[in-house]
Amino acid sequence: MKDYTTLSKEELLCELQKTNKEYDGIKALGLSLNMARGKPGKEQLEYCMPLLNTPLTSDSFGTNSDYRNYGILCGIPEARKLFSELLECDEDCVFVGGNSSLDLMFGTVMRAYVSGICGSMPWSRLPCVRFLCPAPGYDRHFAICSHFGIQMIPIKLNEDGPDMDAVQKYVENDPFVKGIWCVPKYSNPDGITYSDEVVSRFADLKPAAEDFRIFWDNAYIVHDLYDKSDKLLNIFDELKKRGKEDMAIEFVSTSKISFPGAGVAAMAMSKRNLEDAKKTLTVQTIGYDKLNQLRHVNYFGTAENIKRHMKGLAEILRPKFEAVYKSLDELTKLGIAHYHKPRGGYFVSLYLHPGCAKRTYELAKAVGVTLTAAGATYPGSYDPDDSNLRIAPTYPSKEELEKSLSVLSVCARIAALEVLIKSAE
Numbered sequence: 180m181k182d183y184t185t186l187s188k189e190e191l192l193c194e195l196q197k198t199n200k201e202y203d204g205i206k207a208l209g210l211s212l213n214m215a216r217g218k219p220g221k222e223q224l225e226y227c228m229p230l231l232n233t234p235l236t237s238d239s240f241g242t243n244s245d246y247r248n249y250g251i252l253c254g255i256p257e258a259r260k261l262f263s264e265l266l267e268c269d270e271d272c273v274f275v276g277g278n279s280s281l282d283l284m285f286g287t288v289m290r291a292y293v294s295g296i297c298g299s300m301p302w303s304r305l306p307c308v309r310f311l312c313p314a315p316g317y318d319r320h321f322a323i324c325s326h327f328g329i330q331m332i333p334i335k336l337n338e339d340g341p342d343m344d345a346v347q348k349y350v351e352n353d354p355f356v357k358g359i360w361c362v363p364k365y366s367n368p369d370g371i372t373y374s375d376e377v378v379s380r381f382a383d384l385k386p387a388a389e390d391f392r393i394f395w396d397n398a399y400i401v402h403d404l405y406d407k408s409d410k411l412l413n414i415f416d417e418l419k420k421r422g423k424e425d426m427a428i429e430f431v432s433t434s435k436i437s438f439p440g441a442g443v444a445a446m447a448m449s450k451r452n453l454e455d456a457k458k459t460l461t462v463q464t465i466g467y468d469k470l471n472q473l474r475h476v477n478y479f480g481t482a483e484n485i486k487r488h489m490k491g492l493a494e495i496l497r498p499k500f501e502a503v504y505k506s507l508d509e510l511t512k513l514g515i516a517h518y519h520k521p522r523g524g525y526f527v528s529l530y531l532h533p534g535c536a537k538r539t540y541e542l543a544k545a546v547g548v549t550l551t552a553a554g555a556t557y558p559g560s561y562d563p564d565d566s567n568l569r570i571a572p573t574y575p576s577k578e579e580l581e582k583s584l585s586v587l588s589v590c591a592r593i594a595a596l597e598v599l600i601k602s603a604e
């Protein structure tokens with residue numbers, strides 16, 4: 180295989196002709212494959228079934244209160260303890276909610292809009308609100324911003340986390356910058372884990388806005404694929420050292436530990452932030468699904484057991500991720516792509532030759548392979564280089580995934596060849 184960027188125009192044309200033929204062959208197969216969303220595959224769901232098959236017994240419904248009944252807004256104590264072990268923070272800083280961490284994030288933004296945070300002006304009364312958005316990032320974070328009319332400021336995501344010089348400049352000088360979205364471990368989509376230096380620099384921030392909050396979405400906290408996992412510094416430890424615990428709110432869920440949409444979500448924050456949030460939450464609900472919390476506590480028991488369970492899921496996922504790495508390595512050898520090889524998480528983020536992401540997406544779609552839409556990983560769906568595609572390898576079977584990857588490879592090659600031929604003209 181030759182590096183495309185070293186080929187003459189004639190060689191490129193000849194390569195395009197060959198690749199177009201491959202594409203025509205795929206068209207005839209009438210495929211219908213999906214690599215668009217980060218959903219667990221069937222095998223993962225089956226692996227989690229013992230959680231549902233363990234019955235709740237009458238001696239486990241609580242001693243001081245009955246978990247089958249209304250109440251206990253912050254979650255059952257056993258679930259708060261379990262999440263505090265997982266997040267390595269105090270139990271009384273943990274709020275255990277319903278089935279979705281995204282819902283807790285949305286609620287946090289909504290409370291800020293309606294009531295303000297810890298006595299500050301409600302965001303709805305401000306002339307504008309801005310959020311920093313490390314990009315590429317999670318499209319649903321950006322969707323929350325769009326929904327509330329929050330201005331999104333893209334921040335470059337480097338190999339060790341967001342560009343902290345840019346973060347510091349905005350946070351420390353602009354009082355309308357109220358938040359930043361962070362997926363600090365195995366980020367969606369790049370699979371990057373923030374370095375110790377980046378986490379320390381977050382803790383060092385001196386925001387211009389007293390109600391600035393770091394939305395620390397630790398969705399992939401225990402989602403390691405290999406024994407040698409990435410390590411993330413505990414942001415609350417760093418904040419505590421500096422007396423700034425109010426500055427971050429951490430979110431987590433068991434969506435990709437047990438069942439998406441039927442797991443348990445939690446958030447951790449300072450006591451001051453929690454007391455403030457509870458003023459609204461207590462009006463909003465009498466309490467979340469404590470029986471599901473109990474089910475998870477009974478099944479997992481400890482954070483160590485959760486980690487053991489995740490090793491089993493990693494056995495299912497690792498071959499799929501490695502199929503992606505193999506296919507993408509071939510593209511990188513052609514000089515038309517690069518990517519970071521994550522050691523965990525749910526995605527792989529592919530950077531194609533500039534100007535090729537949309538074309539590749541459309542070519543794949545036309546032959547029955549659905550990818551996450553090109554641009555979706557950027558605020559406002561605008562990828563300035565039209566280069567990034569998010570690959571979600573978990574949902575399809577390994578065979579389907581391999582088929583999808585070979586289609587992706589053909590489409591990416593066509594798109595790159597077309598651009599290279601044009602620039603050779």
Ligand SMILES: Cc1ncc(COP(=O)(O)O)c(C=O)c1O
Pocket residue numbers: 217278279280281282317362367396398431432433434439440444
């Ligand atoms: C970074 C990130 N946060 C949150 C979520 C959604 O989590 P939940 O199911 O707990 O709402 C996802 C799902 O893909 C995600 O990738």
